[in-house]
Amino acid sequence: MKLKELESCLQQVDTFEEPKILLEQYPTSAHIAACMLYTIHSTFDDIEGKLVADLGCGCGVLSIGAAMLDAGLCVGFDIDDDALGVFRRNAEEFDVCNVDLVQCDLCCVETESYAQRFDTVIMNPPFGTKHNQGIDMRFLRAALTMASTAVYSLHKTSTREHVKKKANDWGVKMEVIAELRYDLPASYKFHKKKSVDIEVDFIRFFKT
């Protein structure tokens, strides 16, 4: 499947009906999702035939894209039942059967029971800006526990030095694959502008 084709399919994925601020329910745009997944697939060969986890999967844009790129299975994890309901409907619409779902709070779940169970973890985690400081690093810690090969994640560029330090403390290498402009649509009442651009790093974490 070509990049453009993937992006145009992902534009059809439904997103949050009533996004919850405290859960940072900002969907990944079809453009960013397609670029991320296409790079993970074509540059690193970390999707096709692999067991993939999508942490904070929301309505499933990353999982469905991974399924379309022939992941062996992509398992989405999210705390929110409403988002998972939309995910289920999306999966039916797209007729993908290589996806599965787990409802859980990734800050509390015993990730050790999933230790190295997945080849690849992909995620667009909450950034920790809504009274939940540090949640991005809790997601990253869980992802690194669960993945045997690599973790692909989005982090605010302004936190890069902090992320580097954590990766170093945890004995993993990281590579910033791309610097992206994340167009945050004005989905919440407190957003006065139509959309706000924030700078985001697309990072690959791997063990050596």
Ligand SMILES: C[S@@+](CC[C@H](N)C(=O)[O-])C[C@H]1O[C@@H](n2cnc3c(N)ncnc32)[C@H](O)[C@@H]1O
């Ligand atoms: C930035 S959104 C990304 C959604 C989706 N992956 C996407 O790319 O469109 C973050 C997601 O993390 C989920 N989330 C927030 N806190 C969580 C927690 N403690 N445990 C599990 N999921 C959580 C939210 O419900 C939301 O779906």
